[in-house]
Amino acid sequence: xxxxxxxxxxxxxxxxxxxxxxxxxxxxxxxxxxxxxxxxxxxxxxxxxxxxxxxxxxxxxxxxxxxxxxxxxxxxxxxxxxxxxxxxxxxxxxxxxxxxxxxxxxxxxxxxxxxxxxxxxxxxxxxxxxxxxxxxxxxxxxxxxxxxxxx
Amino acid sequence: xxxxxxxxxxxxxxxxxxxxxxxxxxxxxxxxxxxxxxxxxxxxxxxxxxxxxxxxxxxxxxxxxxxxxxxxxxxxxxxxxxxxxxxxxxxxxxxxxxxxxxxxxxxxxxxxxxxxxxxxxxxxxxxxxxxxxxxxxxxxxxxxxxxxxxxxxxxxxxxxxxxxxxxxxxxxxxxxxxxxxxxxxxxxxxxxxxxxxxxxxxxxxxxxxxxxxxxxxxxxxx
Amino acid sequence: xxxxxxxxxxxxxxxxxxxxxxxxxxxxxxxxxxxxxxxxxxxxxxxxxxxxxxxxxxxxxxxxxxxxxxxxxxxxxxxxxxxxxxxxxxxxxxxxxxxxxxxxxxxxxxxxxxxxxxxxxxxxxxxxxxxxxxxxxxxxxxxxxxxxxxxxxxxxxxxxxxxxxxxxxxxxxxxxxxxxxxxxxxxxxxxxxxxxxxxxxxxxxxxxxxxxxxxxxxxxxxxxxxxxxxxxxxxxxxxxxxxxxxxxxxxxxxxxxxxxxxxxxxxxxxxxxxxxxxxxxxxxxxxxxxxxxxxxxxxxxxxxxxxxxx
Ligand code: SF4
Ligand code: SF4
Numbered sequence: 001x002x003x004x005x006x007x008x009x010x011x012x013x014x015x016x017x018x019x020x021x022x023x024x025x026x027x028x029x030x031x032x033x034x035x036x037x038x039x040x041x042x043x044x045x046x047x048x049x050x051x052x053x054x055x056x057x058x059x060x061x062x063x064x065x066x067x068x069x070x071x072x073x074x075x076x077x078x079x080x081x082x083x084x085x086x087x088x089x090x091x092x093x094x095x096x097x098x099x100x101x102x103x104x105x106x107x108x109x110x111x112x113x114x115x116x117x118x119x120x121x122x123x124x125x126x127x128x129x130x131x132x133x134x135x136x137x138x139x140x141x142x143x144x145x146x147x148x149x150x151x
Numbered sequence: 152x153x154x155x156x157x158x159x160x161x162x163x164x165x166x167x168x169x170x171x172x173x174x175x176x177x178x179x180x181x182x183x184x185x186x187x188x189x190x191x192x193x194x195x196x197x198x199x200x201x202x203x204x205x206x207x208x209x210x211x212x213x214x215x216x217x218x219x220x221x222x223x224x225x226x227x228x229x230x231x232x233x234x235x236x237x238x239x240x241x242x243x244x245x246x247x248x249x250x251x252x253x254x255x256x257x258x259x260x261x262x263x264x265x266x267x268x269x270x271x272x273x274x275x276x277x278x279x280x281x282x283x284x285x286x287x288x289x290x291x292x293x294x295x296x297x298x299x300x301x302x303x304x305x306x307x308x309x310x311x312x313x314x315x316x317x318x319x320x321x322x323x324x325x326x327x328x329x330x331x332x333x334x335x336x337x338x339x340x341x342x343x344x345x346x347x348x349x350x351x352x353x354x355x356x357x358x359x360x361x362x363x364x365x366x367x368x369x370x371x372x373x
Numbered sequence: 374x375x376x377x378x379x380x381x382x383x384x385x386x387x388x389x390x391x392x393x394x395x396x397x398x399x400x401x402x403x404x405x406x407x408x409x410x411x412x413x414x415x416x417x418x419x420x421x422x423x424x425x426x427x428x429x430x431x432x433x434x435x436x437x438x439x440x441x442x443x444x445x446x447x448x449x450x451x452x453x454x455x456x457x458x459x460x461x462x463x464x465x466x467x468x469x470x471x472x473x474x475x476x477x478x479x480x481x482x483x484x485x486x487x488x489x490x491x492x493x494x495x496x497x498x499x500x501x502x503x504x505x506x507x508x509x510x511x512x513x514x515x516x517x518x519x520x521x522x523x524x525x526x527x528x529x530x531x532x533x534x535x536x537x538x539x540x541x542x543x544x545x546x547x548x549x550x551x552x553x554x555x556x557x558x559x560x561x562x563x564x565x566x567x568x569x570x571x572x573x574x575x576x577x578x579x580x581x582x583x584x585x586x587x588x589x590x591x592x593x594x595x596x597x598x599x600x601x602x603x604x605x606x607x608x609x610x611x612x613x614x615x616x617x618x619x620x621x622x623x624x625x626x627x628x629x630x631x632x633x634x635x636x637x638x639x640x641x642x643x644x645x646x647x648x649x650x651x652x653x654x655x656x657x658x659x660x661x662x663x664x665x666x667x668x669x670x671x672x673x674x675x676x677x678x679x680x681x682x683x
Contacts, residue, residue: 349502
């Protein structure tokens with residue numbers, strides 16, 4: 001599959017999400033190239049708004065977080081905290097005139113759990129519908145930034 | 152500790168209009184504890200400001216730095232090496248931090264990024280409550296450890312007023328009535344009789360009445 | 374003519390005092406005060422003049438008292454500690470006394486957040502009890518807060534308010550005792566709808582000898598409608614309106630509710646007259662001064678006694 005290179009998604013995800021192993025990630029990275037940057041995290045509750053903001057500032061048109069299903073968090077309520085932090089980040093970006101949808105959170109469902117690959121596709125399809133981020137402009141994205149602190 | 156909240160982004164940007172090289176300066180003490188001006192919040196605000204500047208094609212440099220304590224001269228001095236590169240400081244310290252930086256670096260404008268709120272306590276994660284006005288003459292002994300100045304809406308020394316109902320203050324059912332707490336606590340210690348005598352008018356000269364306050368301790372001086 | 378407090382004279386002679394209240398206008402027209410005053414002339418002994426009630430900016434209580442005084446009635450100057458520090462409060466007491474005002478009611482005041490100036494600073498330098506004490510010290514010892522002497526003491530019959538219906542219940546009488554110990558000559562209570570609860574409160578006060586130390590006037594407010602009764606119950610903190618009273622108001626048709634409200638009020642006054650330790654009634658007919666005459670009449674409070682020395 002080939003994607004055009006003028007949208008980038010920063011995708012943070014809880015390692016508890018099905019199909020989120022090392023091997024799968026490498027496969028997905030091959031598939032999406034630089035269009036999706038994958039950041040596995042031990043617990044979604046550890047994600048800070050500043051990680052989402054740095055991604056938006058430096059390379060991403062959108063920054064999303066996939067948490068483990070509700071009630072399945074290894075760290076008890078990490079995913080619930082994550083929702084509040086994502087909401088706060090949405091408030092911050094809408095304060096400077098960016099669309100709220102550039103930041104989002106997907107909580108996996110316990111009944112019909114989707115794999116990382118399925119979710120990544122769903123979210124990226126959404127990103128493709130968005131205008132390029134006014135922070136980054138319309139041109140090709142540059143990739144010299146690495147949001148390593150999110151790991 | 153001192154609590155604070157970040158000012159609205161538009162207000163901050165309004166104050167920064169004339170400046171091109173801005174240092175966003177955090178403080179890792181009180182305002183970090185109340186998640187308003189610590190390292191994390193400083194990074195967030197700086198990032199947000201840079202994004203907005205990029206969106207508007209503004210040609211500005213915005214960098215961040217956090218001091219351990221912005222209200223202590225020994226820490227503020229460390230800015231000496233870097234401050235020359237900027238034409239304004241956006242301080243995320245409390246009012247005391249902002250002024251300590253301004254006092255030391257008289258040539259550079261120091262802009263407050265926070266609204267300093269009150270002396271308070273972190274009662275739970277994400278919950279800070281006011282409980283001291285720094286009146287200079289602590290009366291907590293008489294009032295069972297509950298401050299009637301900071302926690303009673305009408306600062307009653309001989310409360311409660313006629314609006315106290317079910318432990319809540321008349322101004323808002325979300326506000327606890329301080330006087331209910333005072334009475335509950337004193338009666339638990341069997342010390343309710345402390346409240347039978349009339350508490351006399353407060354000596355406010357120990358607070359703002361005497362002009363700006365200062366503490367001088369010669370034994371602490373070098 | 375010597376300025377004397379009519380309220381004090383009636384009470385000292387053992388009479389059952391009747392006071393009412395007049396809220397100054399949200400404007401500078403003296404007629405607005407005088408019109409209300411006329412409705413009360415001859416029906417009450419004294420008229421309380423509210424002080425920026427519910428924290429809404431109105432003509433000053435002191436000025437309105439002055440108008441009422443000139444019209445020949447006996448005003449009770451209400452003063453709240455919300456808006457003035459001890460310098461202004463004491464200065465206004467001297468001024469009020471100088472122009473012949475002889476009664477003051479010392480209050481905390483409604484919080485500024487309720488009114489039309491929610492951005493105002495609340496002063497609360499003294500609280501109402503400290504203020505009562507300050508006035509009494511000015512009058513009886515000729516000294517101001519801090520002990521400095523006055524060249525001429527003010528003459529003020531000094532009152533305070535009490536709310537028997539607020540919490541914590543057990544502490545309410547303690548607070549009354551503090552007000553009386555601070556020097557309150559008279560007490561006006563919050564409006565009474567729950568007579569049983571009021572009796573309990575007063576019983577404890579009587580046992581502590583408080584009814585011998587100060588004149589207690591029971592407060593009443595005629596209900597205009599069932600809606601007002603419900604509003605008072607749910608929205609005004611420290612107000613106890615029993616459900617049975619609300620049902621009684623709801624039980625009559627809308628056009629009869631005012632009359633029913635007056636009847637309830639008259640019944641309450643009848644009971645207060647029989648209650649040992651109650652020395653008068655304070656009728657607060659909010660924006661309904663017309664009702665005061667009828668209530669006083671039906672409760673057998675008219676004519677008001679003639680006071681010789683006035
Ligand atoms: S009495 Fe004064 S010092 Fe003590 S807690 Fe209250 S405001 Fe602070
Ligand atoms: S209700 Fe309690 S806290 Fe509120 S003003 Fe009255 S005494 Fe103070």
